[in-house]
Amino acid sequence: MDIVIIEDEELAAESLTDLVHQIRPEARILKVLKSVKESIGWFEANPDPDLIISDIRLGDGSSFDIFRNVPLRIPVVFATAYNQHTLEAFKVNSVDYLLKPVIKEDLEQAFHKYEELNAKSLETSLSNLQSLIGKIGGKNGTRRRFSVKQGQTILTVPTEDIAGFLAEEGVVLLYTLKNKRLLINQTLDQLxxxxxxxxxxxxxxxxxxNIKAVLVVEQYFQNRLLVRLVPPLDFQQIVSAKRVSSFKAWLDS
Structure with missing residues (x-):
C-alpha cells in the first residue's frame, strides 16, 4: 500500500508515519507534504498513491484547496479538529476521519474501513466528499483563495483580487481585477x-x-441588464432575464 501524508506539523507527521509502520509494516510512505502549494505540485507530477492521510488545516490554507485543484480519485482519511456536525458529515462521505492527536486504534480502524471498500462504494464516497469539500472548505463555507497553475508555476490568487470567472469553449477562466486571465480546473457550478x-x-x-468588478449596470433588450466591468477589464456581460430580480437584490444586499 502506497500512502501520502499531508501534514504541516513535523512531530505530528513523524508520529503518524510511525503509527502507519506499526499497523501496516508493508506500507510505503511515498511523501510527507506540508502545504497546499507543495501538495498540488506533487499530485500533478506523480502517480496517485493508494491512500491519502491528510490534516485539514495547513499553514497556507486547507487540504480542501488541494482537492479543488487536483481531481479526487483515491480514498482520503482526514485528521481533523472540526466540530461534531462536520465530523458526522465526514463519517458518511469520506473513508474516515481521525481526531488529533491520532491514536493507533483509530488509525487501525481507518485502514480496515479502507480495505473493505469496493469500487462502487469508493466512487460514491469520492463523489459525496467532493461535494462536501465544495460546501465547507473555507471561512463560513466560502473560498478565500485559489491556487492555479501557469506553466510550471503555481499561483495563489485571493478571492478579493478576482473580478470573475468566464466559461468559454469548454474551459473556465479566472479573471483578476488587473485583467489577468488564468485557466482554472473547475466548473462554474462548482465555483x-x-x-x-x-x-x-x-x-x-x-x-x-465579483461586486468589485461591476462598474455600471444598464437596461438591455428583453428585460435583461447589461453589466459593464471596471477598467482594465475590457468586456461586458448580460444578466439573463430570469436572474434580473435576484441580481438587483444582490446589488442592494
Missing part, C-alpha cells in the same frame, strides 16, 4: 457553491462576477 454569495453573483450560464 458558485464555493464563493461568498454576498461578493459573487452568477450573471448567466457563462459568467460569475
Amino acid at each position: 458558485e457553491e464555493q464563493l461568498d454569495k454576498q461578493e459573487f453573483f452568477r450573471l448567466n450560464r457563462k459568467f460569475i462576477v
Whole structure:
C-alpha cells in the first residue's frame, strides 16, 4: 500500500508515519507534504498513491484547496479538529476521519474501513466528499483563495483580487481585477457553491462576477441588464432575464 501524508506539523507527521509502520509494516510512505502549494505540485507530477492521510488545516490554507485543484480519485482519511456536525458529515462521505492527536486504534480502524471498500462504494464516497469539500472548505463555507497553475508555476490568487470567472469553449477562466486571465480546473457550478454569495453573483450560464468588478449596470433588450466591468477589464456581460430580480437584490444586499 502506497500512502501520502499531508501534514504541516513535523512531530505530528513523524508520529503518524510511525503509527502507519506499526499497523501496516508493508506500507510505503511515498511523501510527507506540508502545504497546499507543495501538495498540488506533487499530485500533478506523480502517480496517485493508494491512500491519502491528510490534516485539514495547513499553514497556507486547507487540504480542501488541494482537492479543488487536483481531481479526487483515491480514498482520503482526514485528521481533523472540526466540530461534531462536520465530523458526522465526514463519517458518511469520506473513508474516515481521525481526531488529533491520532491514536493507533483509530488509525487501525481507518485502514480496515479502507480495505473493505469496493469500487462502487469508493466512487460514491469520492463523489459525496467532493461535494462536501465544495460546501465547507473555507471561512463560513466560502473560498478565500485559489491556487492555479501557469506553466510550471503555481499561483495563489485571493478571492478579493478576482473580478470573475468566464466559461468559454469548454474551459473556465479566472479573471483578476488587473485583467489577468488564468485557466482554472473547475466548473462554474462548482465555483458558485464555493464563493461568498454576498461578493459573487452568477450573471448567466457563462459568467460569475465579483461586486468589485461591476462598474455600471444598464437596461438591455428583453428585460435583461447589461453589466459593464471596471477598467482594465475590457468586456461586458448580460444578466439573463430570469436572474434580473435576484441580481438587483444582490446589488442592494
